[in-house]
Amino acid sequence: MPRKVPFSSKQKKKQLQGKKKAKCSNWHDEDSEEHGCNDINGGNSGKTVEQINQQPESNRVGSSRKDLNRYRLEFFKDTKESIEKGKKLSTEPHETLPEESLEVNIDEIYKPGTVLDIPKRQSWDYSLKKEELEAKEEKYFKQYLSNICQEHSLGTLSYFELNLETWRQLWRVLEMSDILLIIVDIRHPAVNFSPALYDHITKDLGKHVVLILNKIDLAPPSLVTAWQYYMKEKFPELHIVLFSSFPTHTDLSIQNPGTVIRKARKKRRSTAMGPKELCRVCGEIMKGKVDMSHWEEKIKLQMAGKEPCVVEESDEESEMVTEDCEENNNLMEHKNEGIVTIGCLGSPNVGKSSLINGLNGRKVVSVSKTPGHTKHFQTIFLTPTVRLCDCPGLVFPSLMNKQLQILSGIYPVAQVQDPYSVIRYLAQRLDIPKLLRLQPVCDSSWTAFDICEAWAQKRGFLTAKAGRPDVYRAGNNILRMAVEGKICLCLRPTGFSKMKEFWEVHQETMKLIEEVQQFKPQVNQDSSEGEEEDLSEQESSQERAIGKDKKVGRLCISNPFSLLEDEN
Structure with missing residues (x-):
């Protein structure tokens, strides 16, 4: 066999850069024409438009291997201009919008x-x-x-x-x-x-x-x-x-x-x-x-x-x-x-x-x-x-803004490059500092960046090298809490604010309260009330078998034969 030619790391880096450049140019030429989005207004100006996501690549011709990623979506990063614009707005005080801002049509x-x-x-x-x-x-x-x-x-x-x-x-x-x-x-x-x-x-x-x-x-x-x-x-x-x-x-x-x-x-x-x-x-x-x-x-x-x-x-x-x-x-x-x-x-x-x-x-x-x-x-x-x-979840085409899509859980939080603009959108409609019990960072009005910085200090989110408050991680964490429901941003139908008192005393509302109150939690014997059932990995097998019942002040033994081990 012929001897392999030495290939330095510098040459390898240059080769990868060439492949990446060729791939990007091919995609802009072919994929834009394929989806018919060469121009924002549908004209023939020749300017390409950044796609929202990309179709997964199909298998090579003649390959019998299944494509395991054909349902996976690929997201493009936000442009540097949009990220910088979001950061700039996050440092400016935001106004508090009225309750009608939560109403949607x-x-x-x-x-x-x-x-x-x-x-x-x-x-x-x-x-x-x-x-x-x-x-x-x-x-x-x-x-x-x-x-x-x-x-x-x-x-x-x-x-x-x-x-x-x-x-x-x-x-x-x-x-x-x-x-x-x-x-x-x-x-x-x-x-x-x-x-x-x-x-x-x-x-x-x-x-x-x-x-x-x-x-x-x-x-x-x-x-x-x-x-x-x-x-x-x-x-x-x-x-x-x-x-x-x-x-x-x-x-x-x-x-x-x-x-x-x-x-x-x-x-x-x-x-x-x-x-x-x-x-x-x-x-x-x-x-x-x-x-x-x-x-x-x-x-x-x-x-x-x-x-x-x-x-x-x-x-x-x-x-x-x-x-x-x-x-x-x-x-x-x-x-x-x-x-x-x-x-x-x-x-x-x-x-x-x-x-x-x-x-x-x-x-x-x-x-x-x-x-x-x-x-x-x-x-x-x-x-x-x-x-x-x-059926798999589907995102249907609409004219909804991106901030609302992120807060509703449609757009993955992991793909968000600019969480600060979303925090600003959320803080305009909810009193986030009061909900999170944040301490003011400065004497001026709250900004989206201040909220992320205060939350980073409270949770101990610090950067690895400088040890400064990790505002990006804090913003990402707040968005996840909003998606999961720990911070509830509930949109309202048109006209709800004016008829709020009417809906609170409505017959169907009272009926719903009665129906939900009929459901009583079924708590296992080995879990105390108000605490989660999951035990830490450091607990011994004896602690897993015996739990403290705080209501009656006695031991509840889930395994009655566990105590026989002491007699041998």
Whole structure:
């Protein structure tokens, strides 16, 4: 074999720089033309526009290896100019906006009837080959993106899903489902609900839609009632169901949305609120075509605090849909008659997977705080006659600002390069220094940078080298608390501030308070009240077996035979 030529680190660095430069130039030339976004205004000026995210690269020709990253989204960094502009604004005092600034109008976000539509699956039949169908869909999707980019500039257009593979997951769920659940976060329902998706399901497909107002434990009951009436008035064909996986952790005495820091949810067993109402609504929709008795019995067992039996599924009745699901084109036909399929749709981080776990009474699908955790849809049999289908989270095109997308959990916090402008947006609507109990850094008015610096000093966030307050880490931490619900920024429907007292004493609000108070936490014997069940790794096995019951002042022994070890 010939001897290898020595290759220095300097040459290697130069080679990598050349490859990176060539890759960037190729992308700007080819990908911009592919999506039809060469110019902000759709002209022929030749200026390229920075994309919001990028399609994952496909496999090499002739490679049999599966592409594990085809559902992954890649985000471009913010420009240096925008980052510097955000830092400059963060050092200037901000004004406090009135309560009306929290009110939103869904028509202003999604502009129903305009080009801000959702991509729809093209007509197909079994005579088409797989390659022909995929080529047809890709051509249509490119034209769809081109129309949006020509109508709206990326400065006003929000981040939305550009991955065709993820939209294909939605198309399959829409085809195979009999009832569609659109799940939204009660803190910002207008942000998560796409009118174009609603029109497509009800008008084009002729199917029923159930709106799930999820996480009602993070909002006051008066606001929940107001959103319920607002959505029903705007979309009359909706069936609305209130849901919460943690109803026992709600402080119902709070009537001011977005002004209190919520405590972290306890890791204790809890019965979800909403499965009974959802079962009733689905039964009315199906009109006796499917037997719902097994589901009703399962809910009764969950309400009684008993473990429901696990459904024994045969290979023909149930199968976990994997990444090769696109090869099965016969999704329109159900294998078994008398089975209803319920599809779960919604934006990332609205709690679709948590809802499925709450309906089952146990963990059956993985959940995460990171948007886009669910990569492909999967089917789970709730009962022998009820099948759930979990769809990946989709971000629909809208005219929403980026700050609101970050605070609503749609845009990943890990991808944020400028957290200060988002902190400024949040501080204009909430009294962040009071909520976080911050000590003033200077005598002047609070700025977004001062808030991050004060929070860094309070939490001990310091830079590695100089030991200065790490303001970026502090800002990132505040944003995560806002997304998780520890700092509640609850948006309101139009006109809520003027009718706030009316909604607080509304009949539905009082009824909701009574329903939530019926849920009592089920605490295990080996965990004290008010404390989390998780024990540290440093505890001994004896401490894991014996716990102190503070209510009666005695020892509760979870393992009665553990004490026999001392006799030997």
